[in-house]
Amino acid sequence: METTAPQLFKITFDGIEIEVPPGTTIMQAARKIAEADPTKMHLAPPAMCYYEPLKGSGGKCRACLVKVSAGSAKDPRPMPKLVPSCITTVQDGMIVENTTNEAVVETRKGIVEFLLLNHPLDCPVCDQAGECHLQDFAFEHGRVQTRYEEDRRTFEKQDIGPYVQLHMTRCILCYRCVFTADQITNKRVHGVMNRGDHAEISTYIEKAIDNDFSGNVIDVCPVGALTDKTYRFKNRVWFTKPVDAHCDCEKCSGKVTLWYRGDEVIRVTARKNEWGEVKEFICNTCRFERKKTSDWTIEGPMKVARYSVIMANKYRADLKKPEFGLKVAASQYKQIDDSRPFVTDNSTIRELSKENNAKANQRSLAENN
Structure with a gap:
């Protein structure tokens, strides 16, 4: 046939x-x-x-x-x-x-x-900075200046479980966390309350989110509204080294990304694809309780496919200039003359530094005379 x-x-x-x-x-x-x-x-x-x-x-x-x-x-x-x-x-x-x-x-x-109407500009103190989809979206498609002058709505930070903190002021109501809890757990206790400008993510009568997969709402959040309480304010993501690892787990696949600061595992997340989407959801045991290298089998450095500041980690010596960023800056501010060579060799960098210092000293002497 x-x-x-x-x-x-x-x-x-x-x-x-x-x-x-x-x-x-x-x-x-x-x-x-x-x-x-x-x-x-x-x-x-x-x-x-x-x-x-x-x-x-x-x-x-x-x-x-x-x-x-x-x-x-x-x-x-x-x-x-x-x-x-x-x-x-x-x-x-x-x-x-x-x-x-x-x-x-x-x-x-x-x-x-x-x-951004109600979103705070607190990127310098937000744990999501460097991984924030809204940051990327605003940089690539936003305006240089804001026109909004009214008061923004604000909320108090709220612990919605032993591991998750909700910062509703940053929430953009994407509903991802609601869909995640609906589809991978049997006990969703949070959702969108109220309507219109008063809508907010919250739990019913301050009930805590407490199930084996509750930590996945952190991974799916595109902004810093849902954060890992065990990782808050510990480190900037671009100073960490992410590696792929796995373990034998009865609850989930056990395939994760470990984020290192030196020899210390400071965070465990699910693996994501080039679009920043979780491949396989992981349990809270893997995410929050296994923070030792001995708990895992290391596979190697994580391949960062998505455009992000994490790509600046020195896994490669042939890093290229960020052409897109230069073009945006040149179009929105002033023309940039960036004809200088982009080098990674330490000896060449030292020579260029000496040359630049000598030129600066000559300019200073000329101005004083």
């Missing part, structure tokens, strides 16, 4: 053609392009509420809006409004514009403003 090949839809995303199965969302198609060619990671729309492992997530933050300039080959009319790519499925012949569309770029600036 002959088997027929599955039907594939051909779509064009920012001028790049790709074939995907029916039912694929625009977001998933864009990520397939990026996964096939890592140099095109920037083409994938940002996601603040969408989380592929969680059913029902997406469609809330509007960070991933794109322009569909042709609905399909049968009906090539453009969609009248921008659509959320995380919940919009592709059609055969669809043409999608993301970074190439000015309306999309301007709309994302507005989305950043709305997300």
Whole structure:
């Protein structure tokens, strides 16, 4: 009996053609392009509420809006409004514009403003700094200055369990933690209370979140609203060394990432993919109670695929200049002349330092004379 090949839809995303199965969302198609060619990671729309492992997530933050300039080959009319790519499925012949569309770029600036309306600018003291998706989103798509002058809503910090602290002031109501508790535990005791501007994540009558997988709400939070109480204020993430490890665990897969400060394991998290999404959820025993190297079998340094400051860790000697950051800074501030060589050799660095010091001394003498 002959088997027929599955039907594939051909779509064009920012001028790049790709074939995907029916039912694929625009977001998933864009990520397939990026996964096939890592140099095109920037083409994938940002996601603040969408989380592929969680059913029902997406469609809330509007960070991933794109322009569909042709609905399909049968009906090539453009969609009248921008659509959320995380919940919009592709059609055969669809043409999608993301970074190439000015309306999309301007709309994302507005989305950043709305997300930051009540969000405190406390990145210097936030444990999520360096891993924060909102930080990345604001840097890549936000405006240089804020226009908001009103009072922000604030909440008191709240311990919602023995290991998790809720800082509701930072929450952007993405619902990821709610979906996580719904889908991997049988005892969800927290959710979204109230409506509109008064909506907040909370537990019922101050009840604590206490189950074997409660710590996973920390990993899925895109901002610093849910933090690990055992790790708070211990270290900056870019000063740590993440390594992949595993152990035999009866409750979960036991596959984790250990975060080292020197020889000390200061944090244990679930492994994440290039989109910052958890691959396999882990139990609280692995996350909070196994903080010794002897508890684990070390596999090697974690491969940091997602664009992040953690990539600055010195696993490679051939680090490149952050071209994207330089371009953004040059366009928003003043033209940058960065023709200096980017070197990692210590002897060359010392020679350049001596040369720069000599030039500075000459300028100082000339000014004094």
